Amino acid sequence: MQRRHFLQQLCTLAIAGLGFSACTRSEKVNATSAREGNSDIAKLNKPFTEWRSLLAPQAYAVLFEEATERPFSSRLNDEKRAGTFICTACYLPLFESSAKFDSGTGWPSFYQPIKEHIDTKSDYTLIWPRTEYHCIRCSGHQGHVFDDGPPPTGQRWCNNGVALNFVPTGDPLPALRI
DSSP states (O other): OHHHHHHHHHHHHHHHHHHHHTSOHHHHOOOHHHHHTOTTSOOOOOOHHHHHHHSOHHHHHHHHHOOOOOTTOOGGGGOOSSEEEEETTTOOEEEEGGGEEOOSSSSOEESOOOTTSEEEEEEOTTSSOEEEEEETTTOOEEEEEESOOOTTTOOEEEEOGGGEEEEETTSOOOOOOO
16 A cells, blocks of 8 residues: 555656646746845846857757756866856856855855845756756756755755856956847
8 A cells, every 4th residue: 555655646746747847938937036136137038049049059958948967077167266157148147156166966066156146946857846046137047956065055056067157356257148
C-alpha cells in the first residue's frame, strides 16, 4: 500500500510539473517585483526574435529558453577581479564581485544579488520545486538559488556563465540595452 501511495504522489507531482513547464514565458514570470518594490526598473519587452539576433546561440538558449550550460564551461568560474557581473542580454548589473564565491559546482556562484535587480519564480521542471531567478529588466533566465551558501546569507545564487558579462572595476558599465 505504501508503494501505491508513493507512486500516486509521484504521478501527481509529475503532472503538476508538466503543467508548470508547459506555460509560456509570460505566464511563468513571478510578480515579485511588485511585492519587493522593484517598479522603478523599466521592463524590456523585446520579441524573442530580436533577442535571438542580438545574442550568441548558447546565451539565447539559456536566457530565453531556460537551458543550462555545462558545468565548469564558463570562464567566469575563475574570475577573481573586482567588478560587476551584468546581464548578457540587457546589461543590468546583477551581482558585485564581492558576493562571488567558489561553490565547487562548476557555475559562477554568489551569496547575494544586487538588491531589486532579480525576480524569482518556482520552477517545477525537475518535479521537485526549486527557486529560479531572472533579470528583473529583461526576464532573462540566470539560474537557481539554493540555501546551501556561505554567510552572511546562507544562499547560493548559482548562475549560468553565458547569462553574465563581467565588467572590471575602473571600466565603465555599458549603457543599458534598449
